Amino acid sequence: MAAAAATAATKGNGAGGGRVGAGEAAGTRKKKGPGPLATAYLVIYNVVMTAGWLVIAVGLVRAYLAKGSYHSLYYSIEKPLKFFQTGALLEILHCAIGIVPSSVVLTSFQVMSRVFLIWAVTHSVKEVQSEDSVLLFVIAWTITEIIRYSFYTFSLLNHLPYLIKWARYTLFIVLYPMGVSGELLTIYAALPFVRQAGLYSISLPNKYNFSFDYHAFLILVMISYIPIFPQLYFHMIHQRRKILSHTEEHKKFE
Amino acid sequence: MKHYEVEILDAKTREKLCFLDKVEPQATIAEIKNLFTKTQGKSLKDEDVLQKLPVGTTATLYFRDLGAQISWVTVFLTEYAGPLFIYLLFYFRVPFIYGHKYDFTSSRHTVVHLACTCHSLHYVKRLLETLFVHRFSHGTMPLRNIFKNCTYYWGFAAWMAYYINHPLYTPPTYGAQQVKLALAIFVICQLGNFSIHMALRDLRPAGSKTRKIPYPTKNPFTWLFLLVSCPNYTYEVGSWIGFAIMTQCLPVALFSLVGFTQMTIWAKGKHRSYLKEFRDYPPLRMPIIPFLL
Numbered sequence: 001m002a003a004a005a006a007t008a009a010t011k012g013n014g015a016g017g018g019r020v021g022a023g024e025a026a027g028t029r030k031k032k033g034p035g036p037l038a039t040a041y042l043v044i045y046n047v048v049m050t051a052g053w054l055v056i057a058v059g060l061v062r063a064y065l066a067k068g069s070y071h072s073l074y075y076s077i078e079k080p081l082k083f084f085q086t087g088a089l090l091e092i093l094h095c096a097i098g099i100v101p102s103s104v105v106l107t108s109f110q111v112m113s114r115v116f117l118i119w120a121v122t123h124s125v126k127e128v129q130s131e132d133s134v135l136l137f138v139i140a141w142t143i144t145e146i147i148r149y150s151f152y153t154f155s156l157l158n159h160l161p162y163l164i165k166w167a168r169y170t171l172f173i174v175l176y177p178m179g180v181s182g183e184l185l186t187i188y189a190a191l192p193f194v195r196q197a198g199l200y201s202i203s204l205p206n207k208y209n210f211s212f213d214y215h216a217f218l219i220l221v222m223i224s225y226i227p228i229f230p231q232l233y234f235h236m237i238h239q240r241r242k243i244l245s246h247t248e249e250h251k252k253f254e
Numbered sequence: 255m256k257h258y259e260v261e262i263l264d265a266k267t268r269e270k271l272c273f274l275d276k277v278e279p280q281a282t283i284a285e286i287k288n289l290f291t292k293t294q295g296k297s298l299k300d301e302d303v304l305q306k307l308p309v310g311t312t313a314t315l316y317f318r319d320l321g322a323q324i325s326w327v328t329v330f331l332t333e334y335a336g337p338l339f340i341y342l343l344f345y346f347r348v349p350f351i352y353g354h355k356y357d358f359t360s361s362r363h364t365v366v367h368l369a370c371t372c373h374s375l376h377y378v379k380r381l382l383e384t385l386f387v388h389r390f391s392h393g394t395m396p397l398r399n400i401f402k403n404c405t406y407y408w409g410f411a412a413w414m415a416y417y418i419n420h421p422l423y424t425p426p427t428y429g430a431q432q433v434k435l436a437l438a439i440f441v442i443c444q445l446g447n448f449s450i451h452m453a454l455r456d457l458r459p460a461g462s463k464t465r466k467i468p469y470p471t472k473n474p475f476t477w478l479f480l481l482v483s484c485p486n487y488t489y490e491v492g493s494w495i496g497f498a499i500m501t502q503c504l505p506v507a508l509f510s511l512v513g514f515t516q517m518t519i520w521a522k523g524k525h526r527s528y529l530k531e532f533r534d535y536p537p538l539r540m541p542i543i544p545f546l547l
Contacts, residue, residue: 204422204423205424207427208504209418209420209423209501209505210503210505
């Protein structure tokens with residue numbers, strides 16, 4: 001039973017696999033799981049999030065049909081995207097209070113990187129909002145999150161359709177690189193505007209003897225994808241092999 | 255009285271976890287559970303005597319590979335030598351750090367020279383303590399730690415030193431008054447920290463690994479033991495706060511904050527193990543901050 005689950009993997013989260021971890025893979029370990037009140041709350045939370053990302057998906061489709069092109073669709077889903085992605089910060093709280101058996105550190109890292117992209121890049125640098133790369137990661141995230149939150153919902157209710165499990169551990173193969181590409185291209189597109197405006201940057205001299213160059217920081221963030229992305233991607237592949245073959249074996253014995 | 259042999263297996267894997275061969279017939283399940291956890295849980299100490307272990311006549315010892323190890327002394331020396339050296343590179347404005355016109359120039363602010371002295375003496379103190387004062391419980395730590403620790407110490411040292419020794423450095427807002435006060439805090443806390451290290455050393459004879467409750471001595475700096483379990487950490491945080499006020503440098507304040515967080519975690523752990531080990535541990539003591547934390 002995969003209680004409202006586990007984390008690991010996916011920096012920036014382009015992935016369809018989303019978070020995977022010990023809680024599910026170790027099928028032989030009996031997990032205590034959250035109490036009935038916590039479970040009810042988590043079911044509601046996950047249902048709301050699934051609905052939220054469905055709203056974003058539908059919004060994208062409708063905007064595309066109305067406009068006749070896939071450019072600049074960001075504006076049509078900007079508000080729900082910000083609302084529901086930022087709402088995911090609650091997941092850090094869930095881990096911290098123990099109703100979800102995942103690492104606080106790992107969850108924080110994942111959620112914060114998404115929130116960073118939404119607010120500190122896309123929202124802050126208006127000029128990138130019309131870039132196609134934004135659509136790339138928004139689509140990747142949307143599909144990923146719809147599957148991930150429904151996965152958690154079904155798991156909590158102890159009724160997980162194989163299709164959802166399959167989708168979660170398979171679609172990431174395409175969605176993860178897609179999302180990462182979208183994210184990197186967006187950050188890259190933002191660079192000249194950040195430099196020009198001196199966005200979020202402080203220079204010397206000042207009385208706190210501190211300086212920060214947001215432009216350089218963004219470049220460092222982009223570089224950090226190089227070690228992090230392969231690790232997470234191959235971790236997911238490994239998890240996929242473990243979890244999907246495990247289910248296959250169980251089916252054989254039925 | 256006939257003794258029982260009790261075999262405990264893992265319910266799922268059927269693997270043999272423990273074999274107790276001299277169990278009293280009167281023993282309750284609770285007592286058996288206790289014997290079992292004692293033989294599983296924490297690792298055995300080098301000093302433990304086989305006969306005294308609760309394992310009957312057949313002892314099963316579980317081996318756990320801790321991975322590549324490195325001595326504490328080596329790690330400490332490396333992680334402390336770095337900041338000492340690195341800070342000086344910035345202080346002397348070695349080429350390629352600041353603009354070329356500043357190469358090998360000297361700051362015109364007194365506080366910058368003072369800060370270099372304080373920072374350098376602090377790390378010299380740490381190196382000397384590592385060589386001559388500290389008595390370590392464990393000989394080694396995982397090898398991975400040296401990379402982690404050095405990144406932390408060396409990285410922060412470079413970051414702080416860059417700003418303090420920068421040609422565009424701005425001296426403290428309240429001038430000499432602020433610097434004097436900060437220096438006093440720094441010196442007092444350094445003396446305090448050193449006093450605690452000496453007191454802890456004296457608790458333990460050379461070559462031994464015994465643990466005793468530390469108490470205040472004649473040295474007034476050690477009276478902080480009345481209120482906290484780890485006054486060495488309290489004084490260390492105090493020193494860095496002093497240094498932050500002295501230099502009025504945000505990176506120093508951040509370094510102090512991170513250090514404080516880590517030391518609080520250590521202090522809480524130490525405090526907890528004192529409480530577990532000693533029944534008569536003084537109840538007034540907090541881990542690191544008197545009355546608060």
